[in-house]
Every structure is written in structure tokens, then in C-alpha cells.
Amino acid sequence: MNSSNYFSRWFFGFIVLSLLWLAFTFPFSLAELYTGLVVGAFISLFTAKYFEEFGISSFAPSKILGLLIYIPIILWEIIKANIEVAIIVLSPSLPIEPAIITAKTKLKSDIGKMFLANSITLTPGTLTVDIIKDTYFIHCIKIDKTDERYATESIIGKFEKHLRRFVK
Amino acid sequence: MTILIWIWSIILSISIILVLYRCIKGPSLPDRVIALDMFTTITTGLLVLIAHFLNNYILLDVSLVYSLLAFISVIAIARYLESSKRG
Amino acid sequence: MFIIGIILITIGVIFSTLGALGLVRMPDLYNRLQTSTKATTLGAFSTIIGVGFLNPAWLIKTIVIATFILLTAPISSHNLARASHKWGIPLSDKTSVDKYDSKTGKEE
Amino acid sequence: MKKTEFLTGSFIALTLVVLLGVFFFQALFQPSYEGKVMPIDNVNLKDRVSLHYVLKNVNDASKYLATNGMRYFNNRSSVPSKTITFGKTKNLEEGSANEVTSIVVNYRGFDTLGEVTVLFISIIGLTMLIGGVKEKKLRMPSVIVRTGSKFLFPFILLFGVYIFIHGHLTPGGGFPGGAVIASGFLLLLLGLENFKFNTTVSKVIESLAGVTFVGIGLVGLFMKNSFLANFIPTGTIGFLYSAGMVALIYIVVGIKVGAELSTGVAELKEGNKND
Incomplete structure (x- = not known):
């Protein structure tokens, strides 16, 4: 699992960060969901290298x-x-x-x-x-x-x- | 309810005073850093209590930033102590 | 819900105070670190979650804050213990064994 | 410091300063609206507040002025005041639930541009001062600190972004959000033994953000005849997509301040070995 590829790490970061965004902005609204997806995808794009031992298989x-x-x-x-x-x-x-x-x-x-x-x-x-x-x-x-x-x-x-x- | 919140806040303030005693007396620098670390953790709890008291959702964000900055400052001091000589 | 919140906050407040008492009473730095880390982590954790139970709309946000404290407090206290051992803070007289000392100079 | 970096940095700073000067003089030569100056000894504080602020609603204010005209200036007490309800009031003047944000970015957006520029210039000065200082060697971090900082960094970054995107709803905004992002980079600099912060990229991002700020102001100038005017519909107070330009500007300010402070922190830790 140490060699999980970039896409799988990016996907892990994307899911986790988007969920965390929804937790931050708790009363659920669609605007928050869209913003959270965009922000999660963007941040995990260049922090994916730090999720070393995670990936799609973590789910x-x-x-x-x-x-x-x-x-x-x-x-x-x-x-x-x-x-x-x-x-x-x-x-x-x-x-x-x-x-x-x-x-x-x-x-x-x-x-x-x-x-x-x-x-x-x-x-x-x-x-x-x-x-x-x-x-x-x-x-x-x-x-x-x-x-x-x-x-x-x-x-x-x-x-x-x-x-x-x-x-x- | 209000009386309960007052009692909790007063007990937390007493513990903060105890921590400050160690911070003033502490024989070495790391003792003082520990005291300050604990001070910030207790204050985070107190801040959340005050958020409930004032019914102000906004203070939760403040407490998160506060604990984050406390963590990073403690790590910074510890890393500095780690790579220097006592003297 | 309401009663659970009040009980949780009371537990948290009591353990915070006990942690502060331990910080004052313990003889050397490492023992102080032990009591302060454990007691304040549980104290802050349980206070914050308790407020979440009193105000169910805040529950998720308070869980996020509490998890953050639960993750960061052990890291910072570990780093402080390591730093003060390398800096040369002595252990108290009651200490029986110190197995770390012999390998301190060796880096990974 | 590399020469090209310095040249691009100074060029952008110079451009910003010239633009600021142009707008400053443009403001000086505009005719005043009233045409007469009040005597200083009996100025009422109420006279200093604009009608838009008293009514808190642009459309209502224009309607009121069109019907009542100059009578408004003689009889202030009869101005109808509107109540504002969170999540219901629509098309407010600045639409931001956080009053401080509406003052900092909307009423005094020009000021904020100046502040950001001052921060930029001070970071350039810091870079020059630090140049030539040797890097202090830190000991190897332990596994826990290394892994912990890697694990926490994305979440800290997310929190910084949360603060500056929600600048118009909750306290915070561009400057605290940028500071949180910089603290995330500080954690990486402390926790990883071979982390290299790329100052060139951060300077480019910062300059782009500054140019975007001025660009938004220019769009306001062309659409509403005033530099940094709010040209986007403001929506309902308390919602995420509200406050028009305020949110947009705070995103830009957050990115800019984050890049600036991270550069400063990285320079402080590593020194500057290029020059």
C-alpha cells in the first residue's frame, strides 16, 4: 500500500477534505457542498503527496x-x-x-x-x-x-x- | 443553568491560577512551556463554555484557531530546545 | 441530551482541575507532563463535547474541535518530553531505570 | 536573491504604487457632492453617516431620495429604518453578515489594498535583511512529529481556506486565513527535515493575487464609476453566495497574505542562500 499511486491518494484527500468541509459548515446547503468539493479537490491536488499510506483502499x-x-x-x-x-x-x-x-x-x-x-x-x-x-x-x-x-x-x-x- | 455555568467557569479559573503558579515558579524553561500548553488547552474549553453562555456560534471558530496556534507554538519551542544546548 | 451534556461538562471541569493540581504537585518534569497531558486532554475533550450535547446544532463542529485537540495534544507533549530529555533536564530521584539515556546520542 | 526575481518583484511593486497614486489623485480632483463645508463646531454625528447606511438598503435609499429629495437633509428623524433579518433580507447594500468585513473590504477596500501592499513591501525588505544569514541546523525530528505534521497539514490548509471563504459570514477573513495557512507551512518547516519551500512559486502566486485585486477594482471602476465598487448582486444576507465582491476580494486577500507570510516564515528559517 506504500506505493499507492497519485490518483488514489488524491481521491482519498478529496473525499476526506470535502467531508471535513461539510462538518465545518454544518447546516447543510448545496452552496457549501459545491464549494467544499472544489476546495477539497484543489487542496488535495497539491497535498496528496503527504497522504503516504492512504489511498482508495483506505475506504x-x-x-x-x-x-x-x-x-x-x-x-x-x-x-x-x-x-x-x-x-x-x-x-x-x-x-x-x-x-x-x-x-x-x-x-x-x-x-x-x-x-x-x-x-x-x-x-x-x-x-x-x-x-x-x-x-x-x-x-x-x-x-x-x-x-x-x-x-x-x-x-x-x-x-x-x-x-x-x-x-x- | 446560568449558575452552573458560573460554577464551571470559576472552577476552571481556579485551575488556570494553579497552572500560572507553576508557570511563575517552574524551575526550568520546559516546565513553563508545559504550563503554557496546559493553559491554552484549559482556555479552549473555557472558550467553548463561553460560546454556549453567550449563544455565539462564532466563538467555536475562534477556539479552533486558538488551539491550532497553541499546538504550533509548542512544537516550535520544543524543536528549538531540542537542537540547542542547555545553558 | 441535556443531562448527558451537564454530566460531561462536569467531568471535564473536574479533570481539568485535577490536571492543574497534578502539575503543581508532581516532583519532576516528566511526571508533570504525564498528568497535564492526560487530564487536560480529557478535560477539554469532555467539556467541548458536553457543550455540543447541550446545543445539538453545534455537535458536529464541537466533535471536530475535540478530535483536533485529541490528535495534537499527544504530539506536542511527546515532542516536549523528547526535547527536555535531550536538553538535559534530570529525572527525579525516585526514578528506577532510564533506558533512553544510553542511546540518546545515536541519531536515526 | 536571484536578480530576475528581484526585478519582477520590484516591477510589480512599482506598478502597484503607480496605480495607487493615479487613483489617489483621481479622488482628489473629483468635485464634492454637497458643494458646501459644514462648520466644525456644530457637526452632528448623524450627518456624517450616509443615507445608504441609515437605510441599509440601496434600492430603498434611491427611492427615498427620488421622492423626498432635499427634505431628507432637513429632517433626519423621519427617515424610515429597516430591520434586517438573518437569512431573509435581500439585496442589502453590502450583504455581509459580518459588519467588520463590510467596512474593511467594501467601504474601505482602498485601504485594504494599501495594507496588502505594505505587507508585500515589508516581506521584500525582510528578504533583503535576512540575506546572508546562515541556516540554523535543527535535529532530526522524531517519527511522530514528522508523520503528525504531514497528516495535519492538509487539514490546517483546509481550515485556512474555510476562514477566508467565510470571511463575510464569520469573524476572520483574508488576513487571519492567510496567517493560518502560513502556520501550516511553519509546521511543515519544523516537522520535516528536508522540506524545501519554493519561494519563487509563492512570489508568483502573491503577485498574481495582487494583480487580481487591482483588476477587480478596475472592473468596479468601469461598471459603477468608482474604484473597487461592489458590482456583483449582493444576494441574501447570511448565505454563502452573498455580499458580492466582498467574498471575492477576501479570497484574493487570503491567498496573497498566505503566500506572503509563508515566504516570510520560510526566509526566517532557511536564510537566503542565493546571494
């Missing part, structure tokens, strides 16, 4: 379904993360044992790595500090084992299997 139902499943999972994880942080902040003794540990991912594409890193940053007690090739350096607020395999399973594993449904 496959399985991928859209994967994204739709992923959204509630990440939202639930964010809420859990916040409750955990709230307990730490409100307890008088500040029970923290910070550490920077490593973990490995199997995702290949840049966009997949970005989504995974953002998910890690938003979820319980973890923050991505850097990525070098496939190694994630993660700052944890509270950790009992600093083993790499344990970290890979507990932190990355729960997102990776859902993310693989729509990114490589």
Missing part, C-alpha cells in the same frame, strides 16, 4: 470498521488513565515510581507508529519519549517490572491488535 469496509471499533476502546482507556492519575494526584504521599523503559512494536508504517504512540501517551501512566526504528522509549509513572517483554505485552499489546485492522 475498505473492514478498515473503517476497525477504526470505528478502535475509537470506543481508546476513549475507555483514556477515562481509566484519568482515574488512575486522579488517585495518584489526590493521595497525600504521591505513590510514584517513574522509569523509562523500552518496548518493541510490530507495526511497519509511520502512520501506524504515530497512532500507537499517541494512544500510549494518552493512556494509563505512560508517555512516549522517543521512537528509534521499532523501539519505543516509554516513560512510566508507576511500574513494577522493567522487563522489555512484559512492557511490550502490557502496554503495546492491547492497542496493537486493534490498530492492525486499519494501519500496517
Whole structure:
């Protein structure tokens, strides 16, 4: 999919940007639709090269379904993360044992790595500090084992299997 | 309803004051940048609340521009810090 | 609709305040970054979506704003953490392991 | 800086300045409408506002003047005032829901042309000043920042375009929209390690936009006998296709300001290595 051609990227950008335009100008009207189509086509004409791993195949139902499943999972994880942080902040003794540990991912594409890193940053007690090739350096607020395999399973594993449904 | 909005705004203002305390005291430059980043995020929420209070759709556009500019400024400062020496 | 909106805004306001409290209480920069990123992201997200629920005509626009915040906040906080590690901000005394330090000099 | 670029840039700037001068003097030598000057000590503010503004409707104003004539000037308080309803009132004088836009582009469009020209000249000056400064090397960005800036750039661009196309309906307009577009380019300059901003193309786009601005003004001059007059029907207030020329001019101003500020930002980051 890395080598999706220019037209397929342009089409992806055109659809996404036009939909976003309609979302911006919410009370739907035909004038907005025409303007949105023109603007979306024009912008994606010269920003298509930045949609590197997308294309017409991104609209496959399985991928859209994967994204739709992923959204509630990440939202639930964010809420859990916040409750955990709230307990730490409100307890008088500040029970923290910070550490920077490593973990490995199997995702290949840049966009997949970005989504995974953002998910890690938003979820319980973890923050991505850097990525070098496939190694994630993660700052944890509270950790009992600093083993790499344990970290890979507990932190990355729960997102990776859902993310693989729509990114490589 | 109005009373609720007042309470929410006052609590958000208190949190903004807490953030400003860290911004003034912060031992290093990145601490202050974090405080400012958080300041802008809270202010975006407050702006949307005010948009509801004044029933003014226009402020939503303003809040989007505000969060966009905050994001880009934080990235700029971080990239500058990344490629310079502490001193 | 109305009640969901009020509950969402209340959750958002509470978590924003908790994030601010965490920013004041935490001992070193990285932990501050952790609390501030998570708490304010959820705080702003839930406040904005809550306003969307109070005003159903605004819902789509508020979802766009909230998604934008959800996408950009982790990127900027990641870049700040990386920058301050490279700039030389020390970790707190409680830190047990720092595996990043050995490879800091190596560029991709 | 390349010599040809500089020459084309100065040529266009000179043309703009000469055109501005011509219109300035044309305005000076026009006869005044009233023919008499009011004494300064008892000027009423109401007398300073045009009848069109009080009535908010061109057609009604002309009808009123045709029937009532000079009586209007003696008895201001009897002028009927119209209410304006969003989404219903048709053929308003300037038709823009955002009053600031109607003032900046319609009543003071000439001023805006001057502002845009000032911005253009200051960017040229910045280019000359920055020339010879060495580029500061940034460290390799991480994968997240690189991918994130690539992913967000089209959406930021779309948002900038949204702001300046909706300049007559929501706050914003050409200048903020251009600034948002420039911030998108700033994000790319920060986030990608080998992004080269093509200053030549941006200068050409900017000059074309400036020429279009003056061209719209000239069309107004030929059709309505006044430079930058609103020659397009203004439609219904609050709709996208309304306000006539205001929307058109704000699109041009947005493109021009976006290109100008992006050029400025790129020059600040990269320095100027041609000269």
C-alpha cells in the first residue's frame, strides 16, 4: 500500500477534505457542498503527496470498521488513565515510581507508529519519549517490572491488535 | 443553568491560577512551556463554555484557531530546545 | 441530551482541575507532563463535547474541535518530553531505570 | 536573491504604487457632492453617516431620495429604518453578515489594498535583511512529529481556506486565513527535515493575487464609476453566495497574505542562500 499511486491518494484527500468541509459548515446547503468539493479537490491536488499510506483502499469496509471499533476502546482507556492519575494526584504521599523503559512494536508504517504512540501517551501512566526504528522509549509513572517483554505485552499489546485492522 | 455555568467557569479559573503558579515558579524553561500548553488547552474549553453562555456560534471558530496556534507554538519551542544546548 | 451534556461538562471541569493540581504537585518534569497531558486532554475533550450535547446544532463542529485537540495534544507533549530529555533536564530521584539515556546520542 | 526575481518583484511593486497614486489623485480632483463645508463646531454625528447606511438598503435609499429629495437633509428623524433579518433580507447594500468585513473590504477596500501592499513591501525588505544569514541546523525530528505534521497539514490548509471563504459570514477573513495557512507551512518547516519551500512559486502566486485585486477594482471602476465598487448582486444576507465582491476580494486577500507570510516564515528559517 506504500506505493499507492497519485490518483488514489488524491481521491482519498478529496473525499476526506470535502467531508471535513461539510462538518465545518454544518447546516447543510448545496452552496457549501459545491464549494467544499472544489476546495477539497484543489487542496488535495497539491497535498496528496503527504497522504503516504492512504489511498482508495483506505475506504475498505473492514478498515473503517476497525477504526470505528478502535475509537470506543481508546476513549475507555483514556477515562481509566484519568482515574488512575486522579488517585495518584489526590493521595497525600504521591505513590510514584517513574522509569523509562523500552518496548518493541510490530507495526511497519509511520502512520501506524504515530497512532500507537499517541494512544500510549494518552493512556494509563505512560508517555512516549522517543521512537528509534521499532523501539519505543516509554516513560512510566508507576511500574513494577522493567522487563522489555512484559512492557511490550502490557502496554503495546492491547492497542496493537486493534490498530492492525486499519494501519500496517 | 446560568449558575452552573458560573460554577464551571470559576472552577476552571481556579485551575488556570494553579497552572500560572507553576508557570511563575517552574524551575526550568520546559516546565513553563508545559504550563503554557496546559493553559491554552484549559482556555479552549473555557472558550467553548463561553460560546454556549453567550449563544455565539462564532466563538467555536475562534477556539479552533486558538488551539491550532497553541499546538504550533509548542512544537516550535520544543524543536528549538531540542537542537540547542542547555545553558 | 441535556443531562448527558451537564454530566460531561462536569467531568471535564473536574479533570481539568485535577490536571492543574497534578502539575503543581508532581516532583519532576516528566511526571508533570504525564498528568497535564492526560487530564487536560480529557478535560477539554469532555467539556467541548458536553457543550455540543447541550446545543445539538453545534455537535458536529464541537466533535471536530475535540478530535483536533485529541490528535495534537499527544504530539506536542511527546515532542516536549523528547526535547527536555535531550536538553538535559534530570529525572527525579525516585526514578528506577532510564533506558533512553544510553542511546540518546545515536541519531536515526 | 536571484536578480530576475528581484526585478519582477520590484516591477510589480512599482506598478502597484503607480496605480495607487493615479487613483489617489483621481479622488482628489473629483468635485464634492454637497458643494458646501459644514462648520466644525456644530457637526452632528448623524450627518456624517450616509443615507445608504441609515437605510441599509440601496434600492430603498434611491427611492427615498427620488421622492423626498432635499427634505431628507432637513429632517433626519423621519427617515424610515429597516430591520434586517438573518437569512431573509435581500439585496442589502453590502450583504455581509459580518459588519467588520463590510467596512474593511467594501467601504474601505482602498485601504485594504494599501495594507496588502505594505505587507508585500515589508516581506521584500525582510528578504533583503535576512540575506546572508546562515541556516540554523535543527535535529532530526522524531517519527511522530514528522508523520503528525504531514497528516495535519492538509487539514490546517483546509481550515485556512474555510476562514477566508467565510470571511463575510464569520469573524476572520483574508488576513487571519492567510496567517493560518502560513502556520501550516511553519509546521511543515519544523516537522520535516528536508522540506524545501519554493519561494519563487509563492512570489508568483502573491503577485498574481495582487494583480487580481487591482483588476477587480478596475472592473468596479468601469461598471459603477468608482474604484473597487461592489458590482456583483449582493444576494441574501447570511448565505454563502452573498455580499458580492466582498467574498471575492477576501479570497484574493487570503491567498496573497498566505503566500506572503509563508515566504516570510520560510526566509526566517532557511536564510537566503542565493546571494
